[in-house]
Amino acid sequence: xxxxxxxxxxxxxxxxxxILTKLGYDQLxxxxxxxxxxxxxxEFNPELLLVDWNMPNMDGLTFVKKYRSQGGxxxxxxxxxxxxxxxxxxxxxxxxxxxxxxxxxxxxLSQRIKExxxxxxxx
Amino acid sequence: MDPxxxxxxxxxxxxxxxxxxxxxxxxxxxxxxxxxxxxxxxSGIIGMTGDVEGTVVLSFPTSxxxxxxxxxxxxxxxxxxxxxxxxxxxxxxxxxxxxKAQFTGKDVGISTPTVIVGSEHNVYGRKAMTTIEIPCTxxxxxxxxxxSLLLPTAAPSTN
Numbered sequence: 001x002x003x004x005x006x007x008x009x010x011x012x013x014x015x016x017x018x019i020l021t022k023l024g025y026d027q028l029x030x031x032x033x034x035x036x037x038x039x040x041x042x043e044f045n046p047e048l049l050l051v052d053w054n055m056p057n058m059d060g061l062t063f064v065k066k067y068r069s070q071g072g073x074x075x076x077x078x079x080x081x082x083x084x085x086x087x088x089x090x091x092x093x094x095x096x097x098x099x100x101x102x103x104x105x106x107x108x109l110s111q112r113i114k115e116x117x118x119x120x121x122x123x
Numbered sequence: 124m125d126p127x128x129x130x131x132x133x134x135x136x137x138x139x140x141x142x143x144x145x146x147x148x149x150x151x152x153x154x155x156x157x158x159x160x161x162x163x164x165x166s167g168i169i170g171m172t173g174d175v176e177g178t179v180v181l182s183f184p185t186s187x188x189x190x191x192x193x194x195x196x197x198x199x200x201x202x203x204x205x206x207x208x209x210x211x212x213x214x215x216x217x218x219x220x221x222x223k224a225q226f227t228g229k230d231v232g233i234s235t236p237t238v239i240v241g242s243e244h245n246v247y248g249r250k251a252m253t254t255i256e257i258p259c260t261x262x263x264x265x266x267x268x269x270x271s272l273l274l275p276t277a278a279p280s281t282n
């Protein structure tokens with residue numbers, strides 16, 4: 001499965017890569033902000049996206065809105081420090097399928113990935 | 124400063140270090156920082172805007188910072204490694220984000236982090252701000268969290 005990791009922190013992308021690799025995902029692409037991600041989705045064609053919210057140049061929420069408006073249908077999990085309920089609602093309205101609040105354990109991220117993919121497969 | 128502004132940071136520090144570094148933290152009593160004193164060597168800084176305005180500084184001695192980054196990233200990175208500052212920035216990002224989520228009913232934004240590496244530097248905020256220093260200790264050493272806020276007239280409620 002092809003997974004796009006969108007986060008301005010290389011540390012966070014590396015942590016996510018480690019968890020995804022243990023889950024058996026080996027086709028991983030990285031983007032350092034929303035603009036970078038937009039430039040990569042057409043060619044990489046991800047089947048799952050993990051997206052941070054607060055990033056320079058283009059934030060994650062704006063990216064998700066643009067990705068959806070351009071016809072992107074793959075599941076998106078927002079992985080962010082933005083934990084307020086109003087933010088979660090805003091993200092879901094923008095087209096986010098699931099939500100992980102930083103800090104997170106490997107088990108939490110793994111569980112959210114599995115439940116997101118299961119949910120989308122059943123839809 | 125009303126404790127309602129500081130309590131969220133105390134909880135967030137412990138949560139971030141225990142979740143991402145598997146490291147329990149002893150959080151000391153917050154004190155008012157009335158005059159500049161020599162700081163530590165590595166500082167991660169986040170700005171807060173909106174209903175709560177100010178800065179959050181996570182400040183470490185170099186040895187503590189390097190051990191924290193090793194636990195966080197799973198790699199040994201010296202303070203002059205290009206990825207070291209990124210890891211410190213992400214730690215302060217998570218501490219600030221976790222605290223701001225507890226300012227119930229307040230619309231608060233946080234900036235992307237800035238990291239300073241340099242021996243015994245000071246971080247100065249706006250003069251109008253009040254700074255609270257929260258001393259922390261853990262198995263890898265000591266560090267400080269400094270919360271500087273422009274105080275509004277009413278304290279937030281926390282959940």
